[in-house]
Amino acid sequence: MPLPSAFAHWFDGVESTRRAAGLRRELSPRPADSPLLDLASNDYLGLSRHPEVVAGAVAAARLWGTGATGSRLVTGSTADHHALEDDLAAFTGAESGLVFSSGYTANLAVVAALAGRGTLVVSDAGVHASLVDACRLSKARVEIVPHADVAAVSAVLRSRSEERALVLTDSVFSADGDLAPLRELHAVTSRHGALLVVDEAHGLGVRGDGGRGWVHECGLAGDPGVVVTATLSKSLAAQGGVVLAAERVRAHLIDNARTFVFDTALAPPAVGAARAALAVLRGDPTLPGAVLHRAREIAAFAGAPRPDSAVVSVILGDAARAKAAADACRDLGLAVGCFRPPSVPEGTARLRLTARASLTDGDIATVRDVLGRVLARSAA
Known part of the structure; x- marks a missing residue:
């Protein structure tokens, strides 16, 4: 049975335009024994095939099974999930951690649950797509400021009418690899009573003392005015995401973050792999x-x-x-x-x-x- 004609014609036009612009994308399966030298992945520490990391995944699968079986609030929280949260919080200097099924869902959770109508969200123009989508879902007033422009952030915060405000930035920007001016942004958010939300996806494991991240390196670890998100799929060679923040933020997310309440929990093998990778990193700073x-x-x-x-x-x-x-x-x-x-x-x-x-x-x-x-x- 053919597609409805309106969709078929639309697909044809979109695909033709993208092909002419050199923007058509295709999926290519990666062989397990690829002969290519990899400079494309985000396996920054080279741990995705590390024997201790693989063993961590296997041990968790044998203990808990392959799937999480439900959301974190139903059957999906295991002792290993809580241990991973504690490990990550202790490593990065945060008061608490909350693990999600991906870094994408962690970013959606933070912005959607901490913002909303009557809130201002100020976002760097270069943030990851997950934070862009989080802004769209937040129902807050969103102001996009030029990349790494602290003065622009300050001006927007200073002129706001909303009581609450979030400022969003990556720590390391994924396309250019440049560092966010976190110290300066923190000074501005502190002065104006805003929360600073920092995506450490590309900073964890690469920047900071022993890989503790750019937030830690900037002296902001554990600051209650800073909410950190990170992914477990890059330096930690697994899957999943985490929010590292004050305990009151964690409690609020458990009650209010839809991508936590309604999403199936991170699968136990990914939890086991992430814990093992963190142990390897701790052992080799x-x-x-x-x-x-x-x-x-x-x-x-x-x-x-x-x-x-x-x-x-x-x-x-x-x-x-x-x-x-x-x-x-x-x-x-x-x-x-x-x-x-x-x-x-x-x-x-x-x-x-x-x-x-x-x-x-x-x-x-x-x-x-x-x-x-x-x-x-x-x-x-």
Whole structure:
């Protein structure tokens, strides 16, 4: 039976437009034994196949089963969920933690449950899509300010009529890899009685003492005016998300966050893997420094600015040019990210390269060779 004609015609038009702009996307299964050198994933510490992390997932599956069986408020909370929350809070210096099924749902929860009608939300223009969607769901008045513009944040807060206000930022911005001016933002939010919400997805495990995050590095860990979200699927090589905040915030989310109340809990194997990865990180605090060292080597090969995170962004401009460069890297054995609109602004399509602590000197030599060849060809 065919699609309704209105949808078929709409799909045809949208797909044709995207294809002409070089923005058509396709899914490609990743083989378990891929021969490609990976500079595309967010496995920053190289722990996704670490034997202790795999063993943590297996042990949790054997103890609790493969699925969470229900929401956290029904049957989905295990002793391991609570232990992971305690582990993450202690590691990052937060008063409490609350684990979600993904970093996306954690961000939706925080903004939707802490905002609402009669609240102002001030959002950096470069935040992750999950925070963009959270703003749309919040029913609050939302003001988007230029990227990393503390003065603009201050001006909006100063002129507001709403009693409550949230300020949203990533700690490390996912496309460019740059750091948010957290100390300055915190000074502004404190002065104006607002909460600062920081997404540490790309900071946890990479920045801060032993990988405790950019919030911790900025001296803001445990501050009751700061709410931190993070994902367990990057440096911690698992799945899921967490909110790290004051205990009163945690209690409010348990009662009011729809993506907590109505979502099935994080599966026990992911909980076990995340706890094991955190234990590996605690046992080897040199891992974050190794990530930054490799990222800076890669940036030098690519002619990119010296990075302050695991992300190296090589802006090529045109979407088709970026896609062709990414395909050429793949043909030479190197997997790289290709970010095109709407993930990045028009005219800034790019290769997004991500470092890992586990990259070897031989890997780095391969990266140097491939990038040299591909970028020279792209510039010609």
